[in-house]
Every structure is written in structure tokens, then in C-alpha cells.
Amino acid sequence: MxxxxxxxxxxxxxxxxxxxxxxxxxxxxxxxxxxxxxxxxxxxxxxxxxxxxxxxxxxxxxxxxxxxxxxxxxxxxxxxxxxxxxxxxxxxxxxxxxxxxxxxxxxxxxxxxxxxxxxxxxxxxxxxxxxAEESADDHGEERALPGSRQLQWPGKAEGLSARESEIIALITQGLTNEDIAARAHLSINSVKTYIRTSYRKMGVERRSQAVLWGVQHGFAPExxxxxx
Known part of the structure; x- marks a missing residue:
């Protein structure tokens, strides 16, 4: 009571x-x-x-x-x-x-x-x-930030880290790699690394496939x- x-x-x-x-x-x-x-x-x-x-x-x-x-x-x-x-x-x-x-x-x-x-x-x-920024190791895998297990984000169930999820969300919204780098204050090489590791986890190879995957998995704003 x-x-x-x-x-x-x-x-x-x-x-x-x-x-x-x-x-x-x-x-x-x-x-x-x-x-x-x-x-x-x-x-x-x-x-x-x-x-x-x-x-x-x-x-x-x-x-x-x-x-x-x-x-x-x-x-x-x-x-x-x-x-x-x-x-x-x-x-x-x-x-x-x-x-x-x-x-x-x-x-x-x-x-x-x-x-x-x-x-x-x-x-x-x-x-x-x-x-701290999530960092990719030599194998391209990312370490989640401390406490991230408490939160949910699109793609988490499929293995995407929080940062990878945000990058895929921006791709789903139609941003280019250069747009994402400027918006997220990352180097273009970091953006490409996040995209590469994300695509592997998502099972896609091309940007058009990634956009479709993103729409189907809750990355489009609603x-x-x-x-x-």
C-alpha cells in the first residue's frame, strides 16, 4: 500500500x-x-x-x-x-x-x-x-557501451549495437555516408566500418536491401x- x-x-x-x-x-x-x-x-x-x-x-x-x-x-x-x-x-x-x-x-x-x-x-x-564512442576491434565487431543492456533499440534483437542501429536508421531515412558522417560527427571511415559490420549482421549486401530491411524492422520513424 x-x-x-x-x-x-x-x-x-x-x-x-x-x-x-x-x-x-x-x-x-x-x-x-x-x-x-x-x-x-x-x-x-x-x-x-x-x-x-x-x-x-x-x-x-x-x-x-x-x-x-x-x-x-x-x-x-x-x-x-x-x-x-x-x-x-x-x-x-x-x-x-x-x-x-x-x-x-x-x-x-x-x-x-x-x-x-x-x-x-x-x-x-x-x-x-x-x-565513450563504441569502438570496432580488428574483427569489426563492436563492444556495447556500459549499461546498454538496459535499453532497447531497433535491430537489437538481430545483434546490432546501439551505434550500428543509429547508422542504419539514418540510412533508412535516405542519408548518404557523407551526410551520416557530418550528422553523427564521425569520420567517413568509421561510418563505413559501422555499415560493413551492420550489413553482415543483417544479411544484406547493398544499400537498397539495407533500406528495405530497415523499414521492415522498425527503423523508419513512425x-x-x-x-x-
Whole structure:
């Protein structure tokens, strides 16, 4: 039975372009009575009355020129950004746009909830520690970032790492290798390595096959909302 003296849980909306991504973040938060996910929104405005919006940066590079910047400026509640690559430039863009928090996906569920709680209390919280680029070894295989087992992303069941998944999502959206390198702040050789290892896991050889595979496996952005 809930303790009537305990504070009410913080109401959180999780937002991203991909329904499977927001569902994975919501699952990560489940079980902590300090927060309650009341809405999952992909490519649609947040409708519920919430205290904090958690914006997942999956397959997104910067803030200023993308949906995250528009979302932050349009909401009257604090926004926390959640992503693999939180460098100084992205954080500066986010805070300038009005974000109140930035937290890496290497954070544990408890650490993420702690950030949401502090932001809700009025703090600006930026965590950058333990964020490292996934690296390919001599065999082209990637090591997942610490804590990545807590999250879900398109293609995870088929063996794609989080970074490979984001690259395939960008390919599915029609970006060239040069576009992906610029957007994800990677070298063109790194992009090609991620594509090569991803294609092997996906069982495809050509870009057209990769796009079709991506559409069939949830990589195309979709509009969806779940409330409650």
C-alpha cells in the first residue's frame, strides 16, 4: 500500500521518433516509484499533463537544427536529453535552447531517475562521464557501451549495437555516408566500418536491401502515442 506521506511520483513523457525506442526507455524507468511514465510519444506532440519530458536522441546528431530544439522551446515543462554522444557542443546547444538536463545512456536507471528528480526540483543537471564512442576491434565487431543492456533499440534483437542501429536508421531515412558522417560527427571511415559490420549482421549486401530491411524492422520513424 502506498505511503500517503511519500511525494507523488514525477510524471514523465518519453519522446522520440521511434516507438520501440521510447518503449525501451519507459521499460528502463519502470519499477522506480519516484517517477511514473504517463505518455510515450513518437513524432506527435505531448498531450498529457507532465512534470518532465525525457527526449531520447536516438539517430539524432545535434539539437539546434532538429526536432529537439523546437520541442524544448515549445514546452512549459523542463526537458532532459538522453543520448549516447553528449559532447560539449551538443550540451551547449541544448542548454541554449532551454533544456534543463543532459544524461548519457551509459547511466543506470537509478542515475537517470536521479537526474529527472533533480531537474523537476529546479536544478540544471549535466552528466557527461562514462560516455565513450563504441569502438570496432580488428574483427569489426563492436563492444556495447556500459549499461546498454538496459535499453532497447531497433535491430537489437538481430545483434546490432546501439551505434550500428543509429547508422542504419539514418540510412533508412535516405542519408548518404557523407551526410551520416557530418550528422553523427564521425569520420567517413568509421561510418563505413559501422555499415560493413551492420550489413553482415543483417544479411544484406547493398544499400537498397539495407533500406528495405530497415523499414521492415522498425527503423523508419513512425507516429504513435501511448498514454497511461
Amino acid at each position: 502506498p505511503d500517503p506521506s511519500s511525494p507523488a511520483p514525477i510524471r514523465v513523457a518519453v519522446v522520440n521518433d521511434h516507438e520501440v525506442v521510447v518503449a525501451g526507455v519507459a521499460a528502463m524507468l519502470a519499477g522506480d516509484d519516484r517517477v511514473r511514465v504517463v505518455e510515450l510519444a513518437s513524432r506527435v506532440p505531448v498531450l498529457s499533463e507532465v512534470d518532465v519530458v525525457l527526449y531520447d536522441l536516438y539517430a539524432r546528431a545535434r539539437v539546434a537544427e532538429q526536432q529537439a530544439g523546437r520541442l524544448i522551446s515549445s514546452l512549459s515543462v523542463p526537458v532532459v536529453l538522453f543520448g549516447w554522444q553528449l559532447d560539449d557542443v551538443l550540451v551547449e546547444e541544448a542548454l541554449s535552447a532551454g533544456a534543463r538536463g543532459c544524461v548519457p545512456k551509459s547511466a543506470t536507471a537509478a542515475e537517470l531517475v536521479d537526474v529527472l528528480t533533480r531537474v523537476h526540483a529546479g536544478e540544471v543537471v549535466v552528466r557527461l562521464e562514462a560516455v 507516429a504513435a502515442r501511448r498514454i497511461g
